[in-house]
Amino acid sequence: MNAQYKKGVLELCVLSLLKQRDCYGYEISDSLSKRIDIADGTVYPILRKLKSDGLLTTYLQEESGGPPRKYYSITKLGREIYERDRAEYLQFAQAIRTLLEDQPDDKA
Amino acid sequence: MTKHEFMERLTNALKRNGIEDISEIIDEYEQHFAFKMADGFCEAEIAAKLGDPLQLAAQFCGDAPKKAPAGKRVGAIARLCFTGFWAGVFFILLAAWDAVLAACSFGSLAVAAGLLGKLGTWQAIVPMPYGVATVFSAAMVTLCVLMSVGCVYFTAFFRQLIRVYGRFHRNTLSAAAGGPVLPPLAASPNFPPKARRRLRRVALVALCAFAVLTIWAILLAMITSGCLEFWHAWGWFGYAA
Structure with a gap:
């Protein structure tokens, strides 16, 4: 599938995961690459961009037997933008779906 | 590609692109390698799955906060x-x-x-x-x-x-x-x-x-x-x- 399609919605997917709970970078990369066919590395630039836009914050948390992990947490602004973009995307996807499925050739 | 090669290419590309706080980015990828290796993957597999370091470095461009004139x-x-x-x-x-x-x-x-x-x-x-x-x-x-x-x-x-x-x-x-x-x-x-x-x-x-x-x-x-x-x-x- 075209990589351009996916890139646009990955930010939305990351926000969706973080809306449920705080995660560290690898968790997000792992759970996304399990469901969507993307290069594992692409999640990190997205996390950094979302952070610099103020949609995410980070904090360090000690883990037993290891270096502290950097956790990402969604901000209030992040939630607001997520809700807006989610609604927009769902509407868009629904419209495209209807358009693509409604092929006269199929019926003929 | 070994982990060392991957990191070196990524670091060089990030430096060329003038990205700030490179160590923060490198840390994330280091952790990624650590987690994957704990799951039993070898360095070459992990590096291949991460993607091309040059392309990844390019994706970090354009997020640096711009300094506005006073x-x-x-x-x-x-x-x-x-x-x-x-x-x-x-x-x-x-x-x-x-x-x-x-x-x-x-x-x-x-x-x-x-x-x-x-x-x-x-x-x-x-x-x-x-x-x-x-x-x-x-x-x-x-x-x-x-x-x-x-x-x-x-x-x-x-x-x-x-x-x-x-x-x-x-x-x-x-x-x-x-x-x-x-x-x-x-x-x-x-x-x-x-x-x-x-x-x-x-x-x-x-x-x-x-x-x-x-x-x-x-x-x-x-x-x-x-x-x-x-x-x-x-x-x-x-x-x-």
């Missing part, structure tokens, strides 16, 4: 002072209107209570038979309900306007500093649908009841007093009959 910031603050002053005046006016609505609502209730309770003051100012007074006081109660709904809605509207202005304020400063600009907020208050429907129903019922009761009270007063200008007949507000 003049732009001063200009933005000056503009905000100006708009802040006028917005402040406007908000005081709106708050005053909110207070007027609340006072009207309370006043209608006081009139209704006075008429119904045969309080001396009201008897002296607007004397009328008790039957007419009950209808008038019922009309006043519905007016009070109507005003209260108006007051609730207006307060919510006022609060939302302050939030809208706050967002504008934040966006102006943020844009001047080269930061992200957030979507503007809608000016209308966002009640939950249930509350909005309930408010609308209460307002409509109160409006209809107020109209019917007022007309009824006036007609009743005209019939009881036997003339069109019943306020003269009963000597309201000190008018001689």
Whole structure:
């Protein structure tokens, strides 16, 4: 599938995961690459961009037997933008779906 | 590609692209390798799955916060002072209107209570038979309900306007500093649908009841007093009959 399609919605997917709970970078990369066919590395630039836009914050948390992990947490602004973009995307996807499925050739 | 090669290529590409805080980015990828290796993958597999370091480095471009010139910031603050002053005046006016609505609502209730309770003051100012007074006081109660709904809605509207202005304020400063600009907020208050429907129903019922009761009270007063200008007949507000 075209990589351009996916890139646009990955930010939305990351926000969706973080809306449920705080995660560290690898968790997000792992759970996304399990469901969507993307290069594992692409999640990190997205996390950094979302952070610099103020949609995410980070904090360090000690883990037993290891270096502290950097956790990402969604901000209030992040939630607001997520809700807006989610609604927009769902509407868009629904419209495209209807358009693509409604092929006269199929019926003929 | 080994982990070492991957990291070296990534670091070099990031440096070429002039990205700041490279160590932070490298840390994330180091951790990624650590987690994957704990799961039993070999370095070459992990590096292949991560993607091309050059392409990854390119994706980090364009997120660095841009430094805005100081003049732009001063200009933005000056503009905000100006708009802040006028917005402040406007908000005081709106708050005053909110207070007027609340006072009207309370006043209608006081009139209704006075008429119904045969309080001396009201008897002296607007004397009328008790039957007419009950209808008038019922009309006043519905007016009070109507005003209260108006007051609730207006307060919510006022609060939302302050939030809208706050967002504008934040966006102006943020844009001047080269930061992200957030979507503007809608000016209308966002009640939950249930509350909005309930408010609308209460307002409509109160409006209809107020109209019917007022007309009824006036007609009743005209019939009881036997003339069109019943306020003269009963000597309201000190008018001689």
